[in-house]
Amino acid sequence: MRTVQSVLIAVLLTASSAALAQQAGIEDRLSPAEFRAAGLDKLSTAELARLNELLARDSAAAPTAAPAAPVATDVEARIAQAREEGRREARTADLGKRPPQASREPxxxxxxxxxxxxxxxxxxxxxxxxxxxxxxxxxxxxxxxxxxxxxxxxxxxxxxxxxxxxxxxxxxxxxxx
CATH class of the missing domain: 2.40.50 (OB fold (Dihydrolipoamide Acetyltransferase, E2P))
Structure with a gap:
């Protein structure tokens, strides 16, 4: 059992390091002028590596989170539309039963x-x-x-x-x- 876990961990580490290697670092994504203007040239090698890890993690999480937002918005829009249709039906049904009273005056x-x-x-x-x-x-x-x-x-x-x-x-x- 322990051997299987060790093999799985090794496979996961290999896959994640391969994914990180495929990701372009921040220094590769920006032009040298943009890199200096952002103040990133002042970072140490370790700080730059950590920044690249964080960006890789965020970019890996971003595609999964991005499609969820429009779906939620779409659902909310459909709910709002259904509520409005229900209100219209209720008003129409009430008008069919009895007209609204303009006032409560004799x-x-x-x-x-x-x-x-x-x-x-x-x-x-x-x-x-x-x-x-x-x-x-x-x-x-x-x-x-x-x-x-x-x-x-x-x-x-x-x-x-x-x-x-x-x-x-x-x-x-x-x-x-």
């Missing part, structure tokens, strides 16, 4: 056309073009009218209440359009 208008009382699922078209749908089971049987005055006021937790003139009963409604 509204006074008239119900356009005939009014036949309250009933779950019934839609009420106001003179301003808004359409409201009744979502509770409040009833107002026998009530009849044409272009009846109505008030829609906000309640707690985003609920809206519809009440028509002449009656105390109110119905829970939500805006359709």
């Amino acid at each position: 509204l006074e208008s008239t119900i356009s056309g005939p009014f036949h009382g309250f009933a779950r699922g019934r839609e009420y078209v106001l003179a301003n073009g808004q359409v409201w749908k009744q979502v509770d089971s409040a009833s107002l049987a026998g009530a009849r009218g044409q272009d009846v005055a109505a008030r829609i006021r906000p309640g707690l937790l985003g609920v809206w209440w519809l009440q028509v003139d002449g009656y105390n009963t109110q119905a829970k409604v939500e805006r359709v359009r």
Whole structure:
């Protein structure tokens, strides 16, 4: 077992020294003027050898690290794009269910056309073009009218209440359009 380890260590040392020998030193990569301008001519032979070892190690590690950065950036870009698409879908889905309320102010208008009382699922078209749908089971049987005055006021937790003139009963409604 010890022999195998010794052989492996020898092979690794030979391979690493061959790689270092193939690497050009800093003195070979720079022109003599650049070498002097960088102050490298002041280094001793040992310091220059150590600098070359460090550069070789960093250049050997650089190719493995360089491709990883664009992949991470690409992944982050895809995540950001997916988030934005999800936000757009959520906005579209919310708009399909019910339009956003411009304000939480009470509204006074008239119900356009005939009014036949309250009933779950019934839609009420106001003179301003808004359409409201009744979502509770409040009833107002026998009530009849044409272009009846109505008030829609906000309640707690985003609920809206519809009440028509002449009656105390109110119905829970939500805006359709």
